[in-house]
Amino acid sequence: MTAVAGSAPARAPVRCFLAFDFGTRRVGVAVGNSLLRQAQPLKTLAAQGEARFDAIDALVREWQPAELVVGVPFHPDGAEHENTQRARRFGRQLQGRFCLPVNEVDERYSTTEALAEGAGDVDAASAAVILDQYLRGLE
Numbered sequence: 001m002t003a004v005a006g007s008a009p010a011r012a013p014v015r016c017f018l019a020f021d022f023g024t025r026r027v028g029v030a031v032g033n034s035l036l037r038q039a040q041p042l043k044t045l046a047a048q049g050e051a052r053f054d055a056i057d058a059l060v061r062e063w064q065p066a067e068l069v070v071g072v073p074f075h076p077d078g079a080e081h082e083n084t085q086r087a088r089r090f091g092r093q094l095q096g097r098f099c100l101p102v103n104e105v106d107e108r109y110s111t112t113e114a115l116a117e118g119a120g121d122v123d124a125a126s127a128a129v130i131l132d133q134y135l136r137g138l139e
Helices: 049-063 082-098 110-116 122-136
Strands: 016-021 027-033 040-045 067-072 102-106
Touching: 016 049, 016 122, 027 049, 027 122, 040 049, 040 122, 049 082, 067 082, 067 122, 082 102, 102 122, 110 122
Parallel strands: 016 067, 067 102
Antiparallel strands: 016 027, 027 040
C-alpha cells in the first residue's frame, strides 16, 4: 500500500507551558512543551509584589505559553495548610492577569526530588519537577 499525499493524520499544535514553584520569597519557573513533554528549569524570581508579576509578564511574552501550571503544597497526609491557600491565590492572580488557563499540581516532595537530582537552582528545578508531573498526565 502506498501513502497518498495529504493523508497523514493531523497533528495537534505544539503547546508551551510555564510552571511555577510558588514561595513567599522566591518563585521557581520552568518551561516545557507538549511535543517533548519534558520540562527545563528557567530561573528563580526573587522579586516580590508587582515586580514579581512584571518579571512573569516578561516570561509570558517571551515564551507565549498556552497554559500555566502552579505547584500547590500539601502536608504529607494530603491535608491543606497556609501555603496551600497562598499558592492557589497566586494561581488565581496569574489567571486574572494573563487570561491563561492555570492548572494546579500537587507539589509534595518536588523540592526533595530536585535536591536528589543535584539541582543548583532548587526553586527552578522544583518547578521543572512540577511541570514534568503535569506533562506526564497529558494525553
